[in-house]
Amino acid sequence: MAGRLAPVPELSAAGYTAASPPLSVYRESIRSVAVSGGRITPSLFSQSGNGGYGHSGNSGSGASGSGSTSGSSYPSNNSGSSSGSSVAAAADYGAQELTKIARRMVSDGYTQRMVSAFENGGGSDRALEAWFSELDVDWVLQIPGAEGGGSWRQLRLQDSVKRWIRAFIIIVASIKEVAATAVHDHETTAVALFGKGSIAKMLVFIDAIAPAAASSKEENLRAVLDMYICVSSASDMFSPEAQAKFKGLSKKIFMDVGGSLPREVKRLNKAVYSTVLEVRAFVEDDESWAVEIPRGRGDVHRNTWLMVNCIKSMQDKARYHDTQYLRGLIDDSVLHLKELLLRKSELCSDQSLRYLFLLNNSYLVAMMVEAWSLLVEPWSKHEWRPAPECLKYMNRYLDVSWGHVQSHMPKTAFVHGSGRLQMLFCMLAPLQNWKRTASHAKFESAFHKTYQAQRFWKVPNPQLRDELRKTITERVVPGYRSYLRKHPELERGGSSSPDVLEEMLGELFEG
Incomplete structure (x- = not known):
């Protein structure tokens, strides 16, 4: 009919x-009439600034999605409008x-x-x-x-x-x-x-x-969430107060x-919970972690995208129909994802890559579902303040990856005291010069080895990528530059000049 x-x-x-x-x-x-919002995609994450959310208007194809290792293979949904009226209608x-x-x-x-x-x-x-x-x-x-x-x-x-x-x-x-x-x-x-x-x-x-x-567990979760909020709202409309007339x-x-x-x-509550458990089980049992973390060069894993999209779907619904049940499920899911990432990262034998993976994935979680943890104030939007957890993983990555490079930085000796001590230092000067040359060579070797190993590792978020490059540069280059000023005989003006090293570090993490 x-x-x-x-x-x-x-x-x-x-x-x-x-x-x-x-x-x-x-x-x-x-x-x-538009009735629902969209999903977050890797492209939106990699183009974002201070941690805004990415939305699109219509549902994607819903394929179960791969996200990080190959950004283009994750189901994208960029067809929606970002206008205020469209978002409000969907909300x-x-x-x-x-x-x-x-x-x-x-x-x-x-x-x-x-x-x-x-x-x-x-x-x-x-x-x-x-x-x-x-x-x-x-x-x-x-x-x-x-x-x-x-x-x-x-x-x-x-x-x-x-x-x-x-x-x-x-x-x-x-x-x-x-x-x-x-x-x-x-x-x-x-x-x-x-x-x-x-x-x-x-x-x-x-x-x-x-x-x-x-077509995907994420799509199924959005479906039951939409119905849950719709029926919950209708339930409020038929309250005893509304029936009084x-x-x-x-x-x-x-x-x-x-x-x-x-x-x-209540039935839809159970459906939401069981669907979330199905997503968790799917992600937990996925055998791709050990293979795809190294293959993805530390990028955000596709399963992280899946979990983030599911959590974000629950957050979007809770924003307009807040319930203690949904809030509790959101908090529990965020905690579960963090613990899962930590456990799965142990599958990576390269500790530098492990901590870069944890940094990338934790930053996505903080930016997309824990925006408050970035602590970005309106008056300081250009000041980057990472979440404590992200800062912890960044420092561990820096220590493991670049700590040994810094350890080879030759130290300048300063001699104070009597003339006899200064005379002894002069007698040992040839030995000191040899040690300086050897240390300088070790520093160069360690730097180039680390650079070549990590040259094509990936940090998809541009702000995080710039901050990581800047921090590495500040740890390595100024001290090296200062040392060469005091020992110009070691500076050959070749491939290892401070300017060249700084330029090389600026090419890291493009993937």
Whole structure:
């Protein structure tokens, strides 16, 4: 029945006498409303500055994604708009726009005619076909007897959830609008029965999505999160306070609806939790860690991207419908990811690469899901203040990688005391010169060995990359430059001049 409205009788006896609107006039408007946000991608991370979030408007393909080792292989989603209005619409699932459409449906008399059809049809599914068709969810009525099939399974999971959310919001908004304008008890009761029947059919989809085949675990989590927030919000709308103005049978019916929604919220709570556990198990058991950390040259691992996107999805929902349950799950997931990264980093035999991997991955976590830990104040946005955990891994990397290079830096001897001691120093000067030459050679050798080994290691975030280069340069070059000034005989002006070393360090970590 897609595209056409079933003929429905007027409900003139109840006062519903508005003219019928054109066929399918609302469905295209409903479809055009954006209902969910996007995902973070490696490209957005590598282009970011002081730790802002990356968003895009539409859901990506949902492939389970690889992120770091090969940035282009991670499923990207750069098709969305970053405008404020688009983000706001996605944040509240387009509720404002959908509510306007619902009010227009009531103003046109369309919803009242659907109530009439449902009442005169004895509450049958057939009476809901036109209603659900206009709401773009006629496939929901196929679910109970579909036995795992049905046309709805031809839709991508996220697409079906988006359609479901749009329809659910309009159903709730329409029922409240019509019930508020009803004059007689008979009208209110008819609306209550229609609302209860519509919502009951919609809630069947919650059971159906559990075994639904999503193209990725991240997509499945976003789907159950979206439904969780949507049903939770509707549950608030049917609170005892909201039902106070109703009485008699209509109040009882609305109380039944209000009582059923919290149960669905608990079921969706469990679905969210079980999906998060599935993601954790998948990441934990992935055998690619030991291979891809060295292959990725310390880059952000694809599993880190997967976990960050899942945590960010929960944070986005909690921002607009905060619950203690969701906050607790977010905090636990962040802690689990940090511990996981530390454990998986032990698979890397090269300690320098291990700490660079921990630095890159921890910085992503801090920037994307713990922005507060970067401590960047508005007045000091150009001052880089890494999270303590990131600073710890950076210092360990510097000590392991460049500490031994610094240790070969020759020390200048300063002789104080009697003339006899100075005479002894002069006698030992040839030996000291030989030691200086040997130490200088060791320093050059250690520097070039470290540089060649790490030349193509990767730090994807430009700010972190610049800071790391700067810190290495400050540790190595000034002391070397000062030493050569005191011993010009060692400076050959060749490949190991301080300026050349500084230029070489500026080429590190491009991957």
